[in-house]
Amino acid sequence: MSEEQHPILNQLEQIQQDALAVLETAVDEAGITAWRSAHLGRTSPVMTVFSQMGQFPKELRPLVGQRANQVKLALEAALAEQAERVRQAELAQKLAAETLDVTLPGRPQTLGRLHPITQTLREIYRVMGEMGFQVYRARDVETDDYNFTLLNIPPHHPARDMWDTYYMTTPGMVLRTHTSPGQIRAMREYAPDPIRVILPGMCYRYEQVSARSEIQFNQVELLAVGKGITFGDLKGTLTDFARRMFGQNVRTRLRPSYFPFTEPSAEMDVECFVCGGKGCQVCKSSGWLEILGCGMVHPKVLENGGYDPREFTGFAAGMGPERITMLRHRIDDIRYFWSDDVRFLEQF
Numbered sequence: 001m002s003e004e005q006h007p008i009l010n011q012l013e014q015i016q017q018d019a020l021a022v023l024e025t026a027v028d029e030a031g032i033t034a035w036r037s038a039h040l041g042r043t044s045p046v047m048t049v050f051s052q053m054g055q056f057p058k059e060l061r062p063l064v065g066q067r068a069n070q071v072k073l074a075l076e077a078a079l080a081e082q083a084e085r086v087r088q089a090e091l092a093q094k095l096a097a098e099t100l101d102v103t104l105p106g107r108p109q110t111l112g113r114l115h116p117i118t119q120t121l122r123e124i125y126r127v128m129g130e131m132g133f134q135v136y137r138a139r140d141v142e143t144d145d146y147n148f149t150l151l152n153i154p155p156h157h158p159a160r161d162m163w164d165t166y167y168m169t170t171p172g173m174v175l176r177t178h179t180s181p182g183q184i185r186a187m188r189e190y191a192p193d194p195i196r197v198i199l200p201g202m203c204y205r206y207e208q209v210s211a212r213s214e215i216q217f218n219q220v221e222l223l224a225v226g227k228g229i230t231f232g233d234l235k236g237t238l239t240d241f242a243r244r245m246f247g248q249n250v251r252t253r254l255r256p257s258y259f260p261f262t263e264p265s266a267e268m269d270v271e272c273f274v275c276g277g278k279g280c281q282v283c284k285s286s287g288w289l290e291i292l293g294c295g296m297v298h299p300k301v302l303e304n305g306g307y308d309p310r311e312f313t314g315f316a317a318g319m320g321p322e323r324i325t326m327l328r329h330r331i332d333d334i335r336y337f338w339s340d341d342v343r344f345l346e347q348f
Contacts, residue, residue, distance in 0.1 A: 008056065008064055009064070012046070012064075012067050012068055012071050015045045015049075019035075019039040019045075019078075020075070020078055022038075023039075023079065024082075026082060027089070028090070032079070032082065032083050032086055035079070036079060040076065040079065047072075050065075050068055110342075110346075113345065113348060114348070115337075115345065116337070116345070116348040117321050117322060117325055119325075120321040120324055120328075121200060121321050123245065124198070124200075124220055124245070125198070125200070127244040128198045128222070131237065131240065134198070136182060136186045136198070137182075137199070137200075137201065138176075138182030138185050138186070139176075140176055140201065141174075141175060142173070142174055142175075142181045143173060146184055146185065147174050147177060147178075147181045148160060150301070150304040151181065151261040151301055152298050152300045152301055153260045153261070163177035163178065163205060164206040164207050165205070166204050166205070176201075176203055176204065177205050178219060178221075179199045179200070179201050179219040180221060180261055180316070180318065182199035182201070183199070183221065183297070183301065183305065184304060184305050186199065186223060186305075187223075187225060187307060188305055191306030191307050192312075194225060194226035195223065195224065196224045196226075197223050197224075198221065198222050199222075199223065200218065200219070200221075202216055203217055203219050210335075211332065211333040211335065214334050214335065216338075218321045218322060219319070219321075220318070221316065221317070222294075222317040223297070223315075225297065225305075225312055225314030229312075229314055229315060230313070231264070231296055231315070234294060234315035234317070235254060238294060242268070242291070246273050250273060251270070252268060253288065254267070254294075255267045257293060261298050261316070262294070262296055262298055262301075262315075262316055263295060264296060265294070265295035266294050266295055268290070268294055268317070269288040269289060269290050270288070270291055272289050273289075273327075273328070275287070289327050290323075291319055291320075291324055292319035292320075294315065294317035294318070296314070296315050297315060302314060
């Protein structure tokens with residue numbers, strides 16, 4: 001018997017014909033999957049021939065292996081074609097069965113907006129920029145020296161209780177409780193030249209979260225240092241700022257206060273822009289709204305910043321954009337700013 005007449009070759013031919021005949025009956029995904037398992041799986045007839053290759057005469061093995069590979073490739077190609085035909089048929093059937101209403105309007109796309117705090121910050125930047133102040137960025141993680149000691153608050157000073165501090169695991173490092181440490185960094189960078197900067201940034205305090213307080217919030221620090229700067233310059237700058245922010249007719253007032261790094265110190269109020277100073281729920285019937293703390297830079301702080309307090313003077317102020325935003329828009333809960341509630345944010 002010649003190699004070409006060996007029964008295994010006829011068997012392979014028959015395997016191919018039988019498999020192709022059955023493949024024509026596979027008209028859905030389940031049928032395709034079942035055919036693949038039966039005719040190309042590990043125990044299928046054509047794959048069994050490969051596992052029995054050692055039983056054939058040595059001189060016949062190359063011919064059997066070649067023919068078995070041809071059958072396997074032919075079945076795989078036929079399977080791919082049939083699977084594509086089934087997919088196209090199912091897609092056509094699905095499109096015919098489903099109704100597509102082309103007149104249905106599309107869903108409106110929600111557009112992003114600037115966060116209300118970002119809007120307030122940008123307005124503060126604009127106003128202060130027009131007044132000749134440049135933005136100076138300082139770090140969020142500060143040393144205890146910059147956050148307290150160099151601001152005239154030495155260790156164990158009772159004024160430290162004014163700030164509930166997050167202390168880092170690294171000794172001597174804290175999350176800044178206010179933007180005032182940036183005053184020292186700015187002065188040391190520019191001294192002995194005059195400076196006029198604002199220092200915006202996030203602050204962190206270990207406090208109970210409530211409608212009026214958060215563990216993180218923005219501040220904008222204001223600093224001017226030069227020769228001959230007076231408290232009158234401070235008052236004039238802040239009054240001009242308030243008029244640019246809240247209207248040219250707004251009234252302001254300064255009240256004595258205390259901050260370790262300024263002397264004298266004050267807090268600034270603006271006339272309630274909700275009731276016009278007549279008294280309402282927003283201003284607690286006082287007619288005034290507190291917007292910032294301020295004062296003349298303490299001589300010790302000037303010295304720590306690299307300026308001779310006998311020659312230079314300066315003023316500083318710190319404002320809270322969250323508080324200003326809450327007052328302007330009558331927002332009664334500071335937690336709204338960080339809740340990511342779209343219903344709240346889309347109002348701005």
